[in-house]
Amino acid sequence: MTLPFLEKLLQVLAQGGFSSTYKYSVLLGLIDLCVEAGHPPTSVTTRQLARRVVELYWPQVRPYPALQAVLRQNSGGQARIAWRVGQFRQTHPDLISPPRFGPRAPVGFDALLSEVEWELVRQPLPLLQRVGGGEERFLYTIGWDQHVRKSTFNVYKQGGGGSFDNRILLQPEAAQSLVALASVIRPLVQQHWIVRVQKINRLAEAELDSFLFGTERIALRALQAPLRALQDGRCFYCNNSLSNAASEVDHFLPWSRYPDDGLDNLVLAHDRCNREKLHFLADLDFGHRWEARSREQSERLDELAATAAWSRDRARTFGVVASVYQGLPEGVRLWAGRAGLRRLESGDLSGVHGFGRGLLVA
Ligand SMILES: [Zn+2]
Numbered sequence: 061m062t063l064p065f066l067e068k069l070l071q072v073l074a075q076g077g078f079s080s081t082y083k084y085s086v087l088l089g090l091i092d093l094c095v096e097a098g099h100p101p102t103s104v105t106t107r108q109l110a111r112r113v114v115e116l117y118w119p120q121v122r123p124y125p126a127l128q129a130v131l132r133q134n135s136g137g138q139a140r141i142a143w144r145v146g147q148f149r150q151t152h153p154d155l156i157s158p159p160r161f162g163p164r165a166p167v168g169f170d171a172l173l174s175e176v177e178w179e180l181v182r183q184p185l186p187l188l189q190r191v192g193g194g195e196e197r198f199l200y201t202i203g204w205d206q207h208v209r210k211s212t213f214n215v216y217k218q219g220g221g222g223s224f225d226n227r228i229l230l231q232p233e234a235a236q237s238l239v240a241l242a243s244v245i246r247p248l249v250q251q252h253w254i255v256r257v258q259k260i261n262r263l264a265e266a267e268l269d270s271f272l273f274g275t276e277r278i279a280l281r282a283l284q285a286p287l288r289a290l291q292d293g294r295c296f297y298c299n300n301s302l303s304n305a306a307s308e309v310d311h312f313l314p315w316s317r318y319p320d321d322g323l324d325n326l327v328l329a330h331d332r333c334n335r336e337k338l339h340f341l342a343d344l345d346f347g348h349r350w351e352a353r354s355r356e357q358s359e360r361l362d363e364l365a366a367t368a369a370w371s372r373d374r375a376r377t378f379g380v381v382a383s384v385y386q387g388l389p390e391g392v393r394l395w396a397g398r399a400g401l402r403r404l405e406s407g408d409l410s411g412v413h414g415f416g417r418g419l420l421v422a
Contacts, residue, residue: 063387065237066241067389067392071191071340072087072188072191072199073248074316074338075190075191075192075338078184078187079135080133080134081134081257082139082179082180084252084253084256085113085116085117085253086109086113086180086185087249088249088250088253090104090109090199090200091242091249093112094230094235094238094239094242095239100230100232100235100236100238100239101230101235102230103228103229103230104227104230105227106180106181106185106226106227106228107173107177110176110177110180114141114145114158114172114176115158117133117145118149118158120133121146121149122149124261126263127261127263130146131257132257133257134260141176144172144175144176145172148169148172151168152166174217177217178210181204181208182213185228186204186205186208187206191393192393192400192401192402193400193401194401196391197231198234199234200228200229200230200231201229201231202225202227202229203225203227212224255269274315275311276321280309280321280326283309283326283364283368283370284307284309284328287326287364288307288328290328290357290360291328295307295328296310296312296328296333296353297310297327297329297337297342297346298329300330302328305331306330306332307329307331307334308329308330308334309327309328310327310329310333310337311325311326312326312342312346313341313380314338314340314341317339317384318380318384320377322373322374322376323365324354324361324372324374324377324378325377325381327353336395336397338395340394340395340401341384341385341388341395343395343396344408346395346396347381347385351378354374354377358374388404390405390406391403391404392404
């Protein structure tokens with residue numbers, strides 16, 4: 061069954077905890093290694109992954125023409141891996157494509173791979189499957205955590221055995237899904253990577269993306285005052301007063317899930333609440349509150365739609381919300397406000413199935 065797998069992968073992509081682009085390189089690297097194997101492998105090594113990650117960053121560390129500089133891959137300083145790969149390319153200007161590892165590999169390539177491998181071991185690999193407060197190892201298990209010591213890794217690197225096990229043990233379903241869905245997942249991950257780099261580097265192209273497929277933020281601003289009145293001056297999510305705090309019109313069903321600017325999908329929230337919710341789906345409690353708002357305030361919403369010349373298509377919005385929520389697998393994490401993310405338990409599923417129905421028939 062691949063749907064729960066995709067849902068979990070979307071959550072890994074949605075979580076904003078990473079300052080660098082490493083998680084995308086790990087996901088693409090794992091896809092490539094699984095596909096290359098010919099049949100879904102049971103494990104890959106950190107060494108193999110490091111080699112793939114170097115290949116992924118290799119073309120990206122060329123100077124970007126419009127900036128005449130190497131693009132940053134981290135919201136702070138340059139990401140260590142990108143910096144090291146770039147440095148290596150600079151000292152080997154004759155190499156267009158990344159070198160193959162082996163006896164004829166250029167000087168320093170082995171050291172580069174080892175450094176990249178260590179970066180992957182200590183940072184993205186132990187943290188990648190953490191979404192919100194919890195970790196779900198739906199992709200792989202590894203025999204170390206983020207507290208792994210460099211000395212332990214060094215013993216392994218020097219061939220001295222030791223306790224470090226360099227295998228990334230793939231969950232059987234994950235390896236199969238990565239192979240079967242590679243043509244869907246790869247462009248999806250790449251798109252996330254592109255948007256991230258655009259944002260980090262404040263490139264104008266990011267505007268093209270939002271121009272073509274984004275929502276018109278300026279227009280949404282016009283709804284701030286009426287929505288504020290509708291919600292009695294309170295944040296839709298935390299219910300605290302919105303006065304003196306920056307607020308934002310939020311898409312209850314995230315725009316990235318389904319682009320719906322219909323009035324029923326719009327709520328006013330603290331800027332902070334909106335940022336925390338990010339691309340996550342709101343928890344069921346919010347869902348019921350949201351459903352109640354559309355039902356109980358239907359007349360006011362109609363008035364608002366008329367005054368603001370804004371579209372309202374309740375049936376469509378509820379149809380979309382119902383189909384997204386009713387398709388959720390057990391174990392998926394929903395945004396529960398200040399409490400962070402909450403796992404959807406099997407007992408919740410009956411609540412999910414009724415979700416949105418009430419309004420569809422009303
Ligand atoms: Zn709030």
